[in-house]
Amino acid sequence: MAPPVPIGPFKLVTVNTAPDRAKRLIGRVVEDVKDKYTIIHAANAAAIEDVKATVEAHQPDVLFTASMWTPEEAERIISIAKEVIPTLKTFSLPKGLQVERGPDAVVEYIEEHLPGLLD
Structure with missing residues (x-):
């Protein structure tokens, strides 16, 4: 029996002020x-101001906001991204994690939350 084929590819953009850590x-x-x-991992936007251009340029399937953002900032990032791609799957790490x-x-x-997002 053949091994299961992975689902995807999913193109991911992260929003993180520490691009190296995100990567x-x-x-x-x-x-x-x-x-x-x-x-x-297609790209990282290091600032909220960069989100729209990054999402437009890379057309991701998924966007993650890092744990340095407050819930309000994460919400803003997601709404900016969804203006570009309304069907974008998004995921926010809890502030401070x-x-x-x-x-x-x-x-x-x-990894715990990926199945709920991607399956």
Whole structure:
């Protein structure tokens, strides 16, 4: 029997003021879930002002907001992104997760919630 084929590819844009950290953490997630999903980290917007142009340029399927954003900022980011792509799947990390619990908790949280977002 052939192994199951991963679902995707899903093009992902992150919104994170620390682009290198975003790339590293998403890289870990992509590696961990590659049997189930094909995720391509297309770009990162480092500021709310960059979201519209980044989403227009990369046309992602999914957008993640990082844990440095307040719920209000995350909501603003998502509404800007959805103006460009109304069907965009979005996911916001809880404020403070990275600071309080570290990168492993972030990776774990994303992986826990991916099936609900992508399946």
